[in-house]
Amino acid sequence: MSExxxxxxxxxxxxxxxxxxxxDLAVESGRVYGLLGRNGEGKTTLAxxxxxxxxxxxxxxSYKGRRISFGDSAYxxxxxxxxxxxxxxxxxxxxxxxxxxxxxxxxxxRKRAASDLERFALDPRSRVGTLSRGxxxxxxxxxxxxxxxxxLILDDPTSGLxxxxxxxxxxxxxxxxxxxxxxxxxATHMVHELERIVERLLVLHGGRLIVDEDFEAVxxxxxxxxxxxxxxxxxxxx
Amino acid sequence: xxxxxxxxxWKEKALIFFFELGILVLLVxxxxxxxxxKDIQEWLIxxxxxxxxxxxxxxxxxxxxxxxxxQGAWAYLFSRxxxxxxxxFAKFAAxxxxxxxxxxxxxxLWIALPGIRExxxxxxxxxxxxxxxxxxxxSMLQSGFLLTVAFSLSLLxxxxxxxxxxxxxxxxxxxxxxxxxxxxxxGGFMAWLSPERVLPTFLICQVLIALAFAAASILTLAxxxxxxxxxxxxxxxxxxxxxxxxxxAGTAAWAIxxxxxxxxxxxxxxxxxxxxxYKTHHGVFKxxxxxxxxxxLAKGKGxxxxxxxxxxxxxIAYTAYDxxxxxxxxxxxxxxxxxxSGRKRIFGRGVRENGWPQDASIMDLLISPDGTKIAILSxxxxxxxxxxxxxxxxxxxxxxxxxxxxxxxxxLFGDGRMFxxxxxxxxxxxxxxxxxxxxxxxxxxxxxxxxxDVGGRTGRMLLDDAVTASWLSPVSPDGELLAIKxxxxxxxxxxxxxxxxxxxxxxxITASTAEAQGQVSSQISWDPKGARIAYVxxxxxxxxxxxxxxxxxxxxxQKTLAEKVMTKSEAAAQLYSPSWTAGGAGLVVLDRxxxxxxxxxxxxxxxxxxxxxxxxxxxxxxxxVGDQALIQDDATSSLWCCDLKKKTWKRLY
Numbered sequence: 033m034s035e036x037x038x039x040x041x042x043x044x045x046x047x048x049x050x051x052x053x054x055x056d057l058a059v060e061s062g063r064v065y066g067l068l069g070r071n072g073e074g075k076t077t078l079a080x081x082x083x084x085x086x087x088x089x090x091x092x093x094s095y096k097g098r099r100i101s102f103g104d105s106a107y108x109x110x111x112x113x114x115x116x117x118x119x120x121x122x123x124x125x126x127x128x129x130x131x132x133x134x135x136x137x138x139x140x141x142r143k144r145a146a147s148d149l150e151r152f153a154l155d156p157r158s159r160v161g162t163l164s165r166g167x168x169x170x171x172x173x174x175x176x177x178x179x180x181x182x183x184l185i186l187d188d189p190t191s192g193l194x195x196x197x198x199x200x201x202x203x204x205x206x207x208x209x210x211x212x213x214x215x216x217x218x219a220t221h222m223v224h225e226l227e228r229i230v231e232r233l234l235v236l237h238g239g240r241l242i243v244d245e246d247f248e249a250v251x252x253x254x255x256x257x258x259x260x261x262x263x264x265x266x267x268x269x270x
Numbered sequence: 271x272x273x274x275x276x277x278x279x280w281k282e283k284a285l286i287f288f289f290e291l292g293i294l295v296l297l298v299x300x301x302x303x304x305x306x307x308k309d310i311q312e313w314l315i316x317x318x319x320x321x322x323x324x325x326x327x328x329x330x331x332x333x334x335x336x337x338x339x340x341q342g343a344w345a346y347l348f349s350r351x352x353x354x355x356x357x358x359f360a361k362f363a364a365x366x367x368x369x370x371x372x373x374x375x376x377x378x379l380w381i382a383l384p385g386i387r388e389x390x391x392x393x394x395x396x397x398x399x400x401x402x403x404x405x406x407x408x409s410m411l412q413s414g415f416l417l418t419v420a421f422s423l424s425l426l427x428x429x430x431x432x433x434x435x436x437x438x439x440x441x442x443x444x445x446x447x448x449x450x451x452x453x454x455x456x457g458g459f460m461a462w463l464s465p466e467r468v469l470p471t472f473l474i475c476q477v478l479i480a481l482a483f484a485a486a487s488i489l490t491l492a493x494x495x496x497x498x499x500x501x502x503x504x505x506x507x508x509x510x511x512x513x514x515x516x517x518x519a520g521t522a523a524w525a526i527x528x529x530x531x532x533x534x535x536x537x538x539x540x541x542x543x544x545x546x547x548y549k550t551h552h553g554v555f556k557x558x559x560x561x562x563x564x565x566x567l568a569k570g571k572g573x574x575x576x577x578x579x580x581x582x583x584x585x586i587a588y589t590a591y592d593x594x595x596x597x598x599x600x601x602x603x604x605x606x607x608x609x610x611s612g613r614k615r616i617f618g619r620g621v622r623e624n625g626w627p628q629d630a631s632i633m634d635l636l637i638s639p640d641g642t643k644i645a646i647l648s649x650x651x652x653x654x655x656x657x658x659x660x661x662x663x664x665x666x667x668x669x670x671x672x673x674x675x676x677x678x679x680x681x682l683f684g685d686g687r688m689f690x691x692x693x694x695x696x697x698x699x700x701x702x703x704x705x706x707x708x709x710x711x712x713x714x715x716x717x718x719x720x721x722x723d724v725g726g727r728t729g730r731m732l733l734d735d736a737v738t739a740s741w742l743s744p745v746s747p748d749g750e751l752l753a754i755k756x757x758x759x760x761x762x763x764x765x766x767x768x769x770x771x772x773x774x775x776x777x778x779i780t781a782s783t784a785e786a787q788g789q790v791s792s793q794i795s796w797d798p799k800g801a802r803i804a805y806v807x808x809x810x811x812x813x814x815x816x817x818x819x820x821x822x823x824x825x826x827x828q829k830t831l832a833e834k835v836m837t838k839s840e841a842a843a844q845l846y847s848p849s850w851t852a853g854g855a856g857l858v859v860l861d862r863x864x865x866x867x868x869x870x871x872x873x874x875x876x877x878x879x880x881x882x883x884x885x886x887x888x889x890x891x892x893x894x895v896g897d898q899a900l901i902q903d904d905a906t907s908s909l910w911c912c913d914l915k916k917k918t919w920k921r922l923y
Contacts, residue, residue: 046498083349086495103492108351115349119342123282135274136350161341 035097036061036183036215037082042091043239044077051077053239055091059217061182064210066230066247067219068262073236075219076116079187082217083113095183109137112181112214114189118168122161126154126171130178137179145178152197166193173201183215190225198225223259233258235265271352272360279364282337283330287368290326294375297322301386315386318376319409326372327413328441330365331420332434339427344496354492362421362484369417373410380405411473416441418480422487426503474524478517486510540579540586546895547586547608548909549577550923554588554606557911557922559896564922567610576603578635578644581749583608585641585668589632592618601631605644605668614670616644626673627660636694637668638701639749644668645694645704662692663704665724682720682729684710695719695738696745696752698771705752705771707738719754721774732774739766739794739805746800751825753794753803766794766805768825779828793847797854801825804848804857806836818843820859822874832874837863849894851914858899858914860892867892867899867912883919886910 037059044052051074059065069075080086082093087102094100095107120129126149134140149156152170154163163171169189176184190198206229209216220226226233233250235243243250243265247258254261280287297318304310338344347357379386420437427436486509494505540547546557547567554568567586576589585605592600602618617626627650634647646664661675662683684690688710695705704722706729709715717737722729738744739753746753752769756776767776792806807821815838822832837843842863849858856877857870869878880899882889888904899912900922909923 080345080349080497085345085348086497087493103354105351105353108349111351113349115345117342117345120346121278121282121337121343122341123337124278132274132278133350136271136352 034061035059036095038094039082040092040094042078042081042093043089044074044081044086045089046077050239052081052088055240057234057241057244059183059215061215062210062213064206064216064218064229064231065234066226066232067217067234067236068223068226069219069221069236070266071221074239075221075236076187078236079113079115079185079217079219082185083111084108109139109179110182112176112179112184114169114172114176114184114186116187116189116191118165118172120160120168120171122159124160125156126158126160126163127156129160129171130156130175133175133179139180141178141180144180145174148174148177151200166197169193170197173205177205177209181214184209184217186216186218186220188220188222190220190222223262224257227258230258235262237266272356272363275352275357275360276364279361280368283333283365283368286329286333287371290329290372291375294318294322294326294372298375298379311385319406323369323372323376323409323413324416327369327417328420328434328437330368331417331422332424332437334361334365334421334424336424348496355488358488358491362418365417365421366414369413373413408473411476415476415480419483422483425487425491426499426506471521471524475517475521478520479514482510482513482517485513540577540583541893541895543583544896545583545608546893546900547579548923549588550907550909554586555923556608556610557895557898557900559898562898562911562913565610567608568604568606568613570604576632576635578637579608580637580641581639581745582641585637587616587635587637587644587668589635590618603632603635603646603666605670614668616666616668616670617673626664630660633662633692634694636697636704638697640701642668643697643701645697647692647694663722676722676724677727679722679729681731682706682708682722692720696749696771698774705732709737717757719769733769733776736767736776744794746796747798748800751800753796766823779823779825792843795848795850795857797850798852799854802831802854804850806843806846806848807833808840808843809835814838816840818846820846820848820857820870820874822857834870834874834876836861839863847892849892849899851894852896858892858894860889860901862889867901867914869914880912880914880917883910885921886919 035058037057039055039057039059042052042055043050051072055074055078067075067078077086081088084100084102084104092099095110098107100107121132124132130145130149134142134145148154152167152174154167154171154174160168160171170193173189190201193201206216206218210229210231218226218230230247233243233245233247234241250261251258254264256264297314300314301311304314335344338347348354376386416437419441420434423437423440486506489509490502490506494502496502544559546559548555548557553566553570556565556567557563558565568588570590576587578587579585585607587603587605590602590604592602600618603616604613605616606613627648630648630650632646633649636645637643638645644666646666648660648662648664650660650662661678663676663678664673665676666673683692690708690710692706692708695707697703698705698721702723702725704724706720706722708718708720717735718731719733719736719738720729721732733754733756735757736754739755744753745751750771752771754767754769754776755764756767756778757764765778767778769776795804797803802822802824804820804822807819809817809819811817817835818837818840820832820834820836821830823829824831836846836859842861846859846861850856851858851869855872857874859868859870861868864879865882867880867882868876869880871877882901886901886903886908887906889901889910890904891900891902893900894914897914899914901910901912902908903910908921910919911922912919
């Protein structure tokens with residue numbers, strides 16, 4: 033498997049709060065990464081830096097061997113992103129949001145978008161502002177999937193989803209994407225959800241990765257559930 | 271991507287746009303319903319131009335990033351594969367096109383309805399702006415400027431209302447303050463007074479500041495962290511501060527470098543000992559022909575029109591303006607030595623202890639031949655009747671002391687009821703008397719030369735129906751003769767004569783020369799030794815139009831040395847002021863018909879021509895100093911210099 037993304041010495045400070053510090057990560061293509069961390073540990077910050085929403089204060093990020101900087105946009109055509117807070121343009125309709133996004137992504141899959149709307153029971157004529165948080169998350173997911181990304185960043189996307197959709201999402205969609213070779217970075221603090229899908233485990237604590245290891249190896253070493261492993265790891269470092 | 275973002279903005283802001291359009295339509299309809307009430311119609315136009323468009327622009331601009339803030343969608347938008355600069359331009363283009371659509375309504379009305387044109391022209395007068403076109407470009411630019419400012423600031427804050435008022439304050443204060451500073455400081459005289467200057471400077475200032483806002487906004491958007499408002503604002507300030515300084519520097523450069531009719535000026539040439547002296551709106555300058563060097567004798571802004579140099583070339587007197595504000599302008603009189611030393615203010619703000627009237631301006635100046643005294647002619651005789659005016663004639667020592675007024679003479683200076691124009695011509699009788707020229711009307715106009723006895727403080731008419739024959743240099747180089755034109759009978763021909771300063775007698779020098787049949791139609795030019803004069807004479811022809819000839823007369827023999835027909839065009843002839851070359855070896859004539867300098871040798875046969883530079887659009891005022899010919903350009907108030915030997919041109923000012 034080839035290296036898709038490399039992050040070196042990444043740092044980000046908010047006021048006096050050093051959220052990321054000397055953060056390193058190498059992402060190989062076609063794998064599912066599970067990024068665990070407690071609230072406020074920097075999972076969303078990392079996702080936003082990778083998506084070019086906010087600038088890093090230091091370090092560098094390379095995608096497919098090319099360094100990317102804040103302000104670059106071309107690489108994002110191959111990225112999918114489902115944010116933690118599903119804030120879209122609320123005056124748009126569901127179809128309007130999809131049409132708006134379709135112009136940005138050369139590999140936009142209209143059929144996929146239509147089938148996902150049906151799958152998630154989203155009415156194309158509904159205004160985004162009238163949707164519930166869960167429906168907005170589904171819409172965000174539909175947009176991200178229709179872009180046919182090579183690298184999909186999921187920033188705690190399941191917290192607002194109902195149980196059947198969450199099951200559907202975790203069981204079917206993620207596996208389907210993984211099977212098609214899409215690299216996935218799944219950031220969450222809901223540990224048990226990762227257990228069924230993750231291939232490589234990343235644990236973020238104190239601004240750095242304290243675990244970057246194949247999940248099977250971790251499980252074999254600790255002989256415990258992921259939740260217990262995570263708690264013990266974070267407790268050890270604290 | 272640009273199109274998608276552009277259309278998204280239009281959809282988002284459509285409600286604001288149509289709301290503003292609705293108000294505009296109501297204001298337009300009101301014009302038709304109030305056809306009989308012109309004054310209200312006029313105020314409605316003012317309301318549209320001064321209030322509606324600026325505020326419509328502010329509201330549109332302030333809503334620039336409203337959706338991203340209100341709906342929290344900025345993170346979503348910025349995570350799309352689109353450059354942030356594209357986001358900025360698409361948003362701005364959409365808002366600008368909305369403003370343009372609103373302006374289109376006015377443009378259509380302006381084209382279609384003459385009444386609107388007339389009323390819009392009224393607003394132009396109201397604002398004291400003078401522009402070639404009646405169309406209110408100022409309002410269009412102002413609204414574009416405010417749109418840019420409000421839009422640029424809208425990315426810093428989520429509350430549109432705050433943005434709107436901040437943009438309003440900054441949008442008006444910044445250009446107004448910088449414009450005022452730029453005008454007062456480097457703009458110099460007329461910057462405040464000249465309407466031609468006011469509007470362009472303000473508009474340039476606005477355009478540059480708008481660019482500073484836009485550039486700072488784009489850079490902030492592209493490089494700053496939107497999740498940290500404080501850092502975002504600091505980032506904007508960090509970009510904007512140097513850009514604002516650049517904008518102000520650009521305005522200053524424009525104010526300094528761009529010639530504006532009525533402000534930039536160049537005049538008052540004087541020749542002395544191989545040097546030329548002249549005055550511009552930057553100060554007093556000396557051009558040394560031998561060294562081919564310009565020396566800045568006296569720096570000064572707001573230089574006035576008064577100017578004098580003594581015949582020995584030792585001292586220069588000039589007027590200037592001390593401008594505190596548009597309503598607080600003081601005229602000053604300065605004296606400086608010809609080498610630039612000893613600059614001294616004779617009077618001005620705070621030094622009027624000798625009673626120089628506050629409301630009088632200086633009309634003319636004349637320094638005595640020995641350079642010790644200066645005669646000053648005030649405008650009071652032209653402005654007020656005798657009973658209410660102060661004395662028109664004043665004297666001062668050139669060291670700045672002993673400013674005193676001489677008794678008024680209503681016969682000389684008129685009683686204020688009819689047009690009367692007086693100028694100082696020369697100090698005569700070893701500095702004991704002043705020779706003055708007086709022209710008065712109504713018809714028939716009278717022309718007299720007067721003698722004012724400085725010691726006895728009385729004036730008397732010396733010659734009736736006589737005027738100086740040359741405006742700039744009627745006095746011979748030795749200072750003993752004055753070239754005059756003398757009319758011996760009413761409606762008779764003007765004869766060329768010489769007035770002797772010692773004897774005060776006149777000698778008619780045209781009776782036995784070719785001029786007996788002609789009429790002097792140009793400035794007289796004395797040769798350096800004072801033995802010959804050259805001028806252009808108009809000759810009547812029995813068959814066909816008059817011709818204009820270059821004439822050289824010898825004073826000693828009172829005979830014509832040369833006569834050469836130059837042109838039949840009166841307009842061309844008026845510029846044929848001949849000038850003597852160094853040592854009096856020949857003559858140079860500025861010929862605009864041939865676009866060249868024509869050079870005549872010792873026997874007054876044309877020996878050479880030097881083409882004028884194409885950039886010298888409207889040449890006039892040929893002056894020869896050493897081997898250099900100086901020519902002014904009336905269109906640009908620039909000064910050009912031609913090396914007569916090398917035949918090369920360069921621009922001195």
